[in-house]
Amino acid sequence: MSDQRDVEIFPASDDWWTTQRGASPVVATAIHNGHNVRADLLPLMALADAERLREEDPFTEFTIRDVRNRIVFHRSRFEVDLNRSRDGAVYLRPEQAWGLNVWRQAPAADLVEASLRVHDDYYTMLTSYLRGIERSYGRFVLLDIHSYNHHRDGPDALPTDSGAAPEINIGTSSIDRARWGVVDAFMEKLASFEFRGRRMDVRENIAFQGKGEQTRFIHDMFPKTGCAIAVEFKKFFMDEWTGAPDVEALEAMRAMIASTVPVLEDALAAMR
Numbered sequence: 001m002s003d004q005r006d007v008e009i010f011p012a013s014d015d016w017w018t019t020q021r022g023a024s025p026v027v028a029t030a031i032h033n034g035h036n037v038r039a040d041l042l043p044l045m046a047l048a049d050a051e052r053l054r055e056e057d058p059f060t061e062f063t064i065r066d067v068r069n070r071i072v073f074h075r076s077r078f079e080v081d082l083n084r085s086r087d088g089a090v091y092l093r094p095e096q097a098w099g100l101n102v103w104r105q106a107p108a109a110d111l112v113e114a115s116l117r118v119h120d121d122y123y124t125m126l127t128s129y130l131r132g133i134e135r136s137y138g139r140f141v142l143l144d145i146h147s148y149n150h151h152r153d154g155p156d157a158l159p160t161d162s163g164a165a166p167e168i169n170i171g172t173s174s175i176d177r178a179r180w181g182v183v184d185a186f187m188e189k190l191a192s193f194e195f196r197g198r199r200m201d202v203r204e205n206i207a208f209q210g211k212g213e214q215t216r217f218i219h220d221m222f223p224k225t226g227c228a229i230a231v232e233f234k235k236f237f238m239d240e241w242t243g244a245p246d247v248e249a250l251e252a253m254r255a256m257i258a259s260t261v262p263v264l265e266d267a268l269a270a271m272r
Helices: 049-055 109-137 182-191 213-221 247-270
Strands: 017-020 026-030 069-073 140-148 168-171 202-204 226-234
Touching (some): 017 109, 140 213, 140 247, 182 247
Parallel strands (some): 026 140
Antiparallel strands (some): 017 069
C-alpha cells in the first residue's frame, strides 16, 4: 500500500502545470490539485495555508495517474482558478470565494493580469493538446476531476446530508446526453466498483451540475468531438480540516478511474 508521501506531488514553486501524453482518446485533468502561490502574491494573502488547502482539491492528481493523457495544474485556485471564466478567475471579493477574505491587501492590476495570463496560456495549451487527440482518434472524453467538502460547519459538526452529497457527483449540464452515451457507460462502471464491502453512491447533477469553465470551454471548442465530464468526489478520502489523506480510499479511487478508461475507449470506438 502507498503512504502519504506516495499520494502527494511536490512541484517546483514556479511550475504552472505538467502534461502527460499517451495513446488513448481518454484524458483526465486535476486543475484544482495545486497549492502553490507565487512569491509576489503570498505577502498579500490573508488566508493561511490550511485555509487555502481546505478549498483546494488535494490528491486528485493521484487518482488519475493511470490515465495515459493527463494534465495537472500546480497553482492554487486562490492565485488563479482555471475553472472560472477569465473575468472571475482571480477571487477579488469574498463572495467569489465562499465568503472568505482572500487578501489582506488587494493585488495591484499588474499582479492580477499576470495571473490571468496563466489562465490564457492554459486554455491555449489545452486547445492544442486536445486538437492532437482529436486528430488521432476523431473524438475524445475528458474527465475533469475535482473534490468537494461535506464538513463545512467544522470537524465535529454533522456532515452534509448524504441525500444532497453523493460520494461521486457527475456534472453533465453542458453535455449533449443524446449524443454522448459514453456518460452512461462511465457512470455504470463507477457504480459497479466495490469499496469496503459496498458500491459507491454515484449520482448526476446533485451537488454540482458541471458548470465550470473547463467543461464549458471544451464543449464550445469541440462541440461534435469532445465530451468533458465533471467528476466531483466528496472528500471521504481525507480529513478536510487537517488535510490528512485516507490512503486506502485514494488507492480505490485511482483503481476506479483506471477501470473506466477501457469502457470509455470502447464506447467512443462504437460511435464511429
